Amino acid sequence: MNIGIVGARKYQDKQSVIDLVNSLPAEAVIITSSCKGVCTWVSETAEEKRIRVKVYAPDFENIRAWFEVPKRYYHRNKELVDACDLLHAFISQEDGYTGGTKFEVEYALKFGIPVQIHWEYGLSQIYYKYTFSFIEERQELFLAWEEFFFKTNLEIGG
Numbered sequence: 001m002n003i004g005i006v007g008a009r010k011y012q013d014k015q016s017v018i019d020l021v022n023s024l025p026a027e028a029v030i031i032t033s034s035c036k037g038v039c040t041w042v043s044e045t046a047e048e049k050r051i052r053v054k055v056y057a058p059d060f061e062n063i064r065a066w067f068e069v070p071k072r073y074y075h076r077n078k079e080l081v082d083a084c085d086l087l088h089a090f091i092s093q094e095d096g097y098t099g100g101t102k103f104e105v106e107y108a109l110k111f112g113i114p115v116q117i118h119w120e121y122g123l124s125q126i127y128y129k130y131t132f133s134f135i136e137e138r139q140e141l142f143l144a145w146e147e148f149f150f151k152t153n154l155e156i157g158g
Contacts, residue, residue: 006087056076093122
C-alpha cells in the first residue's frame with residue numbers, strides 16, 4: 001500500500017509524525033516530499049525502520065520565468081497524491097489549513113483518495129470522497145495560480 005504523508009513546514013509535533021510512521025507495516029511504501037519538517041521527519045523515521053520511501057521533488061529544469069516555480073511545486077504535489085492509496089496530512093496550529101498541504105488534501109479528496117487529517121496537538125479525522133464543510137466550491141488552486149500569472153503576464157524583472 002502506498003501511504004502519502006505530507007504536512008505544513010511549521011508543524012511542531014514531531015512525535016506524532018514519528019508515531020504514525022512507526023505504526024505502519026514494514027511492507028508499506030511511504031510517499032512524501034523533501035520539504036523540511038514533517039516530510040524530513042517521515043524520511044528519517046522510515047529509514048530507521050527500513051520502510052521504503054519515495055520522495056517527490058519538483059522539476060526545476062528549463063525554468064524560463066520565476067512564476068514557473070510555484071507551478072512546478074503544485075505539479076509535484078499532484079504527482080505525489082496520484083501515487084497514494086491513502087494520504088495523511090499534518091496541519092500546523094500556527095498556519096492552519098493552507099498552502100501546499102491544503103492543495104494536496106483537496107486534490108486527494110477530489111479523486112477519491114482517503115485523507116486522514118492530523119491537527120497539531122489535537123484530533124485526527126478521516127475523510128473519504130466528501131468535501132469539507134468549510135471549503136467553498138472553487139477552482140483548483142494550481143489553476144488559480146496559473147490564471148493569475150496569465151492575466152498579469154508577469155516576466156522575470158517585469
